[in-house]
Amino acid sequence: MTLDTKRILVTGGAGFVGSHLVDRLVGLGHRITVLDDLSTGFRKNVCRDAVLVEGDVRDRELVRRLIDETDACFHLAAIASVQRCLAFLEESHAINQTAFVGLLESVGSRKGGVIPVVYASSAAVYGDTDVFPIYENLPLCPISIYGADKAGCELHARAAGRTKGVPSFGLRPFNIYGPRQHPSSSYSGVITVFVDRLRRGEKLTIYADGLQTRDFIHVSDIVEYFIAALGKASVDAPVCNAATGKETSVLEIAHKLSEILGHEAKIVFAPARTGDIYRSVADTSHAQTLLGVRASVAVAEGLRFVLER
Numbered sequence: 001m002t003l004d005t006k007r008i009l010v011t012g013g014a015g016f017v018g019s020h021l022v023d024r025l026v027g028l029g030h031r032i033t034v035l036d037d038l039s040t041g042f043r044k045n046v047c048r049d050a051v052l053v054e055g056d057v058r059d060r061e062l063v064r065r066l067i068d069e070t071d072a073c074f075h076l077a078a079i080a081s082v083q084r085c086l087a088f089l090e091e092s093h094a095i096n097q098t099a100f101v102g103l104l105e106s107v108g109s110r111k112g113g114v115i116p117v118v119y120a121s122s123a124a125v126y127g128d129t130d131v132f133p134i135y136e137n138l139p140l141c142p143i144s145i146y147g148a149d150k151a152g153c154e155l156h157a158r159a160a161g162r163t164k165g166v167p168s169f170g171l172r173p174f175n176i177y178g179p180r181q182h183p184s185s186s187y188s189g190v191i192t193v194f195v196d197r198l199r200r201g202e203k204l205t206i207y208a209d210g211l212q213t214r215d216f217i218h219v220s221d222i223v224e225y226f227i228a229a230l231g232k233a234s235v236d237a238p239v240c241n242a243a244t245g246k247e248t249s250v251l252e253i254a255h256k257l258s259e260i261l262g263h264e265a266k267i268v269f270a271p272a273r274t275g276d277i278y279r280s281v282a283d284t285s286h287a288q289t290l291l292g293v294r295a296s297v298a299v300a301e302g303l304r305f306v307l308e309r
C-alpha cells in the first residue's frame with residue numbers, strides 16, 4: 001500500500017504528534033478522519049480540512065465503522081504519560097493495549113478487506129538497557145506500565161498479521177519535541193519544559209548531574225517516519241526505532257537554549273528522580289534500511305524552531 005491512499009483514519013490526531021501527522025497528510029491531498037476523545041489533545045490542533053470524530057478508541061462499534069470507511073490507519077491515541085499509566089493502570093491498559101487489539105480485530109474483519117495500520121509503540125519497550133546504541137533486536141524489557149502495554153501492542157500486531165492477515169508497522173519513537181507539545185504533560189520532554197520555564201523567566205531544574213542523555217527527535221522528522229512506514233506495513237509486523245541516533249545531555253540542552261537566547265539560563269540541580277534512565281540513544285540503521293528515512297533536524301536547529309514559535 002502506498003500513499004495513493006485517499007481516506008485515512010488517524011487516532012489521537014488532536015494530540016501533539018498526531019496533529020502534525022494530520023497536517024502533513026492533508027497537505028499530501030488525503031481525506032483525513034481524526035478519532036480523538038480530546039483528553040490530552042485539542043480541537044484547535046486539528047487541521048480544518050480534516051474531520052474530527054470526538055470519540056473513544058475503546059468504543060468498538062465506532063472504531064469498526066471508521067475502519068470500514070477508511071483505506072489506511074495511523075494509530076497514535078494513547079495515554080502517553082508513564083506516570084498517569086501507573087496511577088490508572090486498568091484504564092491505561094484498556095486504552096493503550098486493549099483498544100489497539102480491538103482496532104486490529106476490526107481491520108482483520110473489515111468488510112472490504114484488510115488495510116495497513118501504522119501505530120506508535122515507544123522506546124519504552126526497551127526499559128533500562130545498558131547496551132548502546134539501542135537496537136531493535138534487544139529483548140523487550142519494559143520497566144513501566146506504559147512500556148509494557150506498548151510491548152503488548154507489538155506482540156498483538158504480530159499475532160494479528162499471522163492470524164488475520166493484518167499488515168502493520170510499529171514505530172518506537174525516542175524523545176519527540178516540537179510545537180504543540182504540552183509543557184504540563186508528564187510525558188513532555190525536557191526541551192518543552194525548559195522552553196516554557198525560560199519564557200516565564202523561571203529557573204531550569206536539572207535532576208541528577210545533567211549529564212544524562214536522550215535521543216531528541218523533532219516532530220517533523222517523526223512525521224516522515226510515520227509516512228514512510230505506511231508503505232512498508234506487512235503481515236510480518238515490522239518495528240523500528242524512530243530517532244536521530246545522536247545523544248544529547250540535558251545540560252547541553254540548557255546551554256544551547258541559553259546560547260540561542262543570548263543569556264545564560266539559571267539552573268538549579270535536584271536529586272535524580274526514581275525511574276529516570278541515565279542514557280538513551282538509538283541505533284537508526286535498521287530504520288534507514290527498512291524505511292529509507294533519516295532524521296534531518298539537528299537539535300540546535302530544532303531548538304531554534306521551538307523558540308521562534
Ligand SMILES: NC(=O)c1ccc[n+]([C@@H]2O[C@H](COP(=O)([O-])OP(=O)(O)OC[C@H]3O[C@@H](n4cnc5c(N)ncnc54)[C@H](O)[C@@H]3O)[C@@H](O)[C@H]2O)c1
Nearest residue numbers: 012014015016017036037039040041056057077078120176
Ligand atoms: N511524545 C513522545 O515523545 C512519544 C515518544 C514515544 C511514543 N509516543 C507515542 O506517540 C503517540 C502520540 O503521543 P503524543 O506525544 O502526541 O501524546 P498526546 O497526548 O499529545 O496525544 C495522544 C492523543 O490521544 C488522545 N486519546 C487519549 N486517549 C484516548 C481515547 N481513549 N480515545 C481517543 N483518543 C484518545 C488524546 O486526546 C491525544 O490527542 C502516543 O501513542 C505515544 O505513546 C510519544
